[in-house]
Amino acid sequence: EIVLTQSPATLSLSPGERATLSCRASQTISTYLAWYQQKPGQAPRLLIYDASNRATGIPARFSGSGSGTDFTLTISSLEPEDFAVYFCQQRTNWPPITFGQGTRLEIK
């Protein structure tokens, strides 16, 4: 099973700053990586699919990059509503699909 490792576990930043979240796969997954945002008490929301494609309705400040084993989610300028938990997920040779353990983005 492919293991996804996210870093850091917690990221403390201020509104307006740039956020960089990482996800590393235990083996190559091409660009079969998605990113989700989850706020307390809510279901996750798809942000990015296939490593770099924004899902419908996702603001342009969210961008994804990477291929192979190393991936990055960047939020160019943090808005107050962006403070949440972010998960990566891979789908290479699915099923199964697997999730990373999450990065909590908190207000500094």
Next chain:
Amino acid sequence: QVQLVQSGAEVKKPGSSVKVSCKASGGTFSSYPISWVRQAPGQGLEWMGIFVPIFNTANYAQRFQGRVTITTDESTNTAYMELSNLRSEDTAVYYCARGRNWNDPDLDYWGQGTLVTVSS
């Protein structure tokens, strides 16, 4: 706009089973994979399994093999997840979610979640 509406919260005894439903409105399941994902309190997301309509088959995460069954009823646009032999560690919010297209299980529409509490 697709909406997935799940059944309500459940409280179950250890050793029993639970069946959670997920009804689609504004769209169908007929071509899209449906996954079930759970989240224990304060924890991350755990994928449990998937039903792939185009192949009419279900596939389960290894750790749930033999305990979970995922089915769909196309006539009512409803998916079901049944988990048996419940233990306290199964206490979690259970989500259904729809794949992006017939061959892409990335989860673009989610249900609201169903809290299942396992307690004696």
